Amino acid sequence: MLDPRLLRAFVAIADAGSFTAAADRLHMTQSTMSQQIARLEEMIGRDLIDRAARPVRLTVTGERLLGHARRILALQSEALALVAETSGTTSVRIGMPDDIATPEMARVFATFTKRHKEARLDVTTGLRSDLTRRYRAGELDIVVLKEDTPNADAWASFEEPIAWFTAMDAAADLPDPVPLVTFPTGGLYRDAMFERLERERRRWYVAFTSASLRNVLMAIEAGLGLSMLPIDAARGWRIKPLAEFAPEPPVVASLYSWERGGIVGELATEVLDILRKHFAYDQAL
Template sequence: MATSAKSNRSLFDLDLLRALVTVADCGGFTAAAARLHSTQSTISQKVRRLEELAGHRLLDRGVRDARPTDIGETVLGYARRMLALNEELSDALSGEGATATIRLGVPEDFAGGRTTRLLAVFSREHPQVKLEVSSGLSRALGDSYDRGELDLVLLKQRRGSRDGVACWPEPMCWVDAASAPAFAQNPVPLVAFPPRGLYREDMIDAIEALGRRWRISFTSSSLGGLQAAVADGLGISLLPARAVTAGHTVLGLASGLPLIDSIERVLLHRPSAGPEVKALAARLIRMLGQEQD
């Protein structure tokens, strides 16, 4: 009997999918290996095996980081859902575990500090709730929310792009290195998020409006990576005001660069969200509102 085409399709090992998700979340293989209590070479082998099964390159591997390709983002969405379903099945069979799950998405620069402390307190006070937190670029988080993969999401967006349960302005600054400024170089080196990332087009439009030539000198999906690249003199960037560090100098209006006031943060959940989601949203609203005071 002939074997059907469907029976020849690849079966994706959850262990391989977990390796990919962890590398994407950690931004690199070294940190992912530490989180999974494995070695960097083992994690790399698992990702390469997954790429062989998928027939596509899933990660762009840089010197300091690893970030998903476009196809990798698609695989990540499915991988997170498959891993979540596996955990739900395990909980159901054991008769234990949380009675509710909240899938939260936050930009990379909010996945720490006050946010994680708030989530830890929320988890202790709501032991019946299982939190699944994802971080990444706002555009990717928004796509995941639209696909139903997230219950609650904090995004950075152009003002008014989406209506949320709350929103706050996101003041922006043009920054250069304090010790080795790059703005006078020709062409102007730009430190930016990957294509389709927020702020990137604003930067290019502003430089071209000045009649200056430009080049992308450094790209990273990590805000920390961009901050370090600017501080080390690799180029100028447009960053949230709260991301300015001692290694930066702020380029004022005298530089000719325009004020960018079109960015905001917005918190989203569906009207049908359960009480646990709304309770967590209320806490995030209070925290983010305090930052504006």
């Protein structure tokens, strides 16, 4: 392997035309410069500089090496600059449901990363069961969970009204058995849906399952079945509340964060502000 320090001395001599001028450029003595060139020539096994010429000239081997030496030094400089760059080196891991990952939340993330160049936001959207497990295992730094009741370590919790929805053009009478559109096992509304239908003494079956809120909404809109969802999530879709069922009790959306200070705590505070605005808007409608 060619030592970059020796290559730098070699390039300096090629550019300056003398050992003395090259030594001055690199802030070293002429004898040190001569020793470095001698070591490089020993490694290669051939002379690189014609010392008898005035100004000194490169040998044929030296001319062949010069271009490669410049590229090696340039790559070294690029590599050092790359590893010295701190942008995106500190991971902040965030988990939240699909309907909380709004454009407003994305704008908060964008503003935060502009202010903290070192931050890299790793955002996961998913089901409550998976997000809860990963947060408690320390795999997420900040998490927003939809749950029946908040835990004692929640930063804040907000009530979220939910309802049953069906396609806009669905028949007034429910089919028998009732087709359901659900999240997979572990989704917050899935078991509640089953329990409600069983209390109503209705037969039911799962007609469509998806972990994506968008896919669930599209399936309801297309008439694949009924589902229980946050009222806010249904806005903008051609679906309607199911009048036959009385309102369900609200769930809560809770914010958790392992840290109160530092960049994690700072981002958690900004996420909390968005949640306050989001649920204040819901209650005003």
